[in-house]
Amino acid sequence: MGIKEYQEISNLLKKTFEKLISNIQQISIGDRNIFPYGWRKSAKGRTVWRLIEEAIVQNLEYEPWKYNLKSVIPAESEVGIFDLALEYEGIDKKIYINIKSSVKDGRKNKDDISKAIGLINFVTQHPDDFIFIITIEIDFSESMNVLLTNAFIMPTPWLPDIYVNPSNNGNLQSSKYKDINVGIRRTNQEFLNELRIAKEVADQKKNRKIS
Secondary structure: OOHHHHHHHHHHHHHHHHHHHHHHOEEEOOOOOOOOOOOHHHOOHHHHHHHHHHHHHHHHHHOHHHHOEEEEEEOOOOOOOOOEEEEEOOOOOOEEEEEEEEEOOOOOOOEEEEEHHHHHHHHHHOOOOEEEEEEEEEEEOOOOEEEEEEEEEEEHHHOOOOEEOOOOOOEEEEOOOOOHHHOOOOOHHHHHHHHHHHHHHHHHHHHHHHO
């Protein structure tokens, strides 16, 4: 899709997910009777990310009209490229969402986005649809609640650092997937071209290591 369309959808998604996290606010995990020592080492995004994803999907699916959505379609697989597909009223293209979580004030790391080959195949098959990474910022309260504090929107084709890790199952990785201001404005096709190049470089490195 075009750059202008991606910007317009980014603005829509920002409003949707800001409203959503305002409505949810927090997810109760337990209390200090069950966890007398609190979170300890479990105060990490990967500890609770699946619950956060499920809460987001179910709330959107349950009351889509609150967010001007025509339909919300959860992914059938847990290991696919997207977690849900959205359709807005007045927009005839699907919007595919990959949900991630990030701990507030946490370190910036190069994180896995998706399997590169899976993403290549997906964009090839959906050249006219939108695909986004939406990162939900979270914090951990002393009362054992996960607080939803912010939502970051990034069109996947706009990832500024396109790197495929040859030694990590060929995953596309990025450290800058939360800041749309540093995104490189690309179309789906431009992104697909760069991702294919990055995948080829990764494959060459892997083959050299094996040989």
